[in-house]
Amino acid sequence: MSHVVSSRKAEALPDRKIALLDATAGVFARHMPAILAAIGLVVLWQFVVWFFAIPTFMAPSPVDVFFAFRDNAGMLWANLLPTVLETILGFVFGNLVAILLAIWFVHSSTAEKAFYPIAVFIKAIPIIALAPILVLIFGNGLAPKIIIAGLICFFPTLVNMVQGLKSASPAMLDLMRVLSASNTEILWKVRLPSSMPFLFAALKIAATSSVMGAIVAEWIGSSFGLGALIIEATYNFRSPLLYATVVVAAALAVVLFFIVSVIEAKMVRWKPAGTH
């Protein structure tokens, strides 16, 4: 008996390995043009730096940046963590407030008339000008960074969410009225589900811009985070470290974008029913 089981396992494992290899090969094959283009650009960059003998402090070569990663791995990691924390908290709070406000706006046109212009005004303030104000109020801790990361997410989500909640067709709302549905039922059964494509469009923007918000906030008198590291590396002419930090920040934004995309693919499987 055990013989049979073990032999089956032995057969199954290579199968799975092959499937995994196939999948990996498939991913590579699909993204081959992008991968080749990226490698090509990095190689070109390396050659330009060599050919024109550009000094490292001005523009480091990819090899220099690679060494910077190796030599400063601990420092990069230690500064990545606070930035991740600020980004995620800012993302969650900024979007949550925007979603709740959008729900309020949709149910009360007075609230929308009163607060929408204020939201537009806050959006109109350059975030880089807002950062010092918040640092003065909240000090040098995590709070001002989270607020700025949140503020940057807030506006696109508010605008999209209001539009999404209003996207339910009048006929759909008539149907719910004929069914004597309450406002809460209409919200949960119709408005929120139909707003999902709009919400995710905004969340994808927010995923990348919240990283930017956190980094910009760290520029203003901060001693930790990727933003602080960028400032420090720039002032000390440690260009390879500066480039490595930028790559880490970009990677963080890409990972967040990817996570939001995966959740969207899981949650929004439907297509709007086209008019026949």
Added chain:
Amino acid sequence: MQGAVKLKPNVPVPEPAAPAVSVRNLHVRFGDRSNEFTALSDISVDIPEGAFVTMLGPSGCGKSTLLRCIADLVHISEGSISVFGRSPREAREGRDFAFVFQDATLLPWRTVLDNICLPLEVGRRSETGDHADPHALLEMVGLKGREKALPHELSGGMRQRVAIARALITRPRILLMDEPFGALDEITRDRLNEELLRVWQETGTTILFVTHSIPEAAFLGQKVLMLQAHPGRVKEFTKVDLPFPRSLSVRDTVEFIGVTAHLRARLEECL
């Protein structure tokens, strides 16, 4: 086949039955005092219980508005409507009627089965305790096996069948239909017309059906309520003297052509 659908053969309908819908001196005006528009003017009509009544008229005559007044979707300016002796609002809350729109209005993220069951999840659930079996309804509208499909995977005609099944789930006493097949191609429309007559005979529901197609009005209706525009008022309420059950071939008979010719002539007078 239709195990859970209430069978109440209603052919032929005994004529002076108690009216399912009774409209008395109904006026509907839209807009404010300076810019008022009269959509319906002094409408009085009785829809007998169990009847299939089609509503015909030129565009802008207010046939949809009348239907929406009965469904408590439009505010009545003057006069009264009673649905089984109750106000439209009470009838709506008591689920006396169901409404089928021109667009199927399915929730695109719900499967066919979940869409059909939507009326059981909202509103006053206590009054919807008695409901039809969704699977039997799906079979009745010819969509057995498509329970798990999403609306975007269905054709326009199939979506409208789902909408009809959803309307029937609460076993409504009246089915209000606002040009339900208006956006479909003619072949699909013909087939659905025939199926709707079968559904009507199997369920015994009263049906009020708005259309702007003369053959559709004549083929489906026991009686045709014709409205004329500016302001919307009743032109005539005629009986269609064609026997039930009707099949599509009835449209090639002399009697049918006589009916449509009469309706067309009266409709011309409205213009």
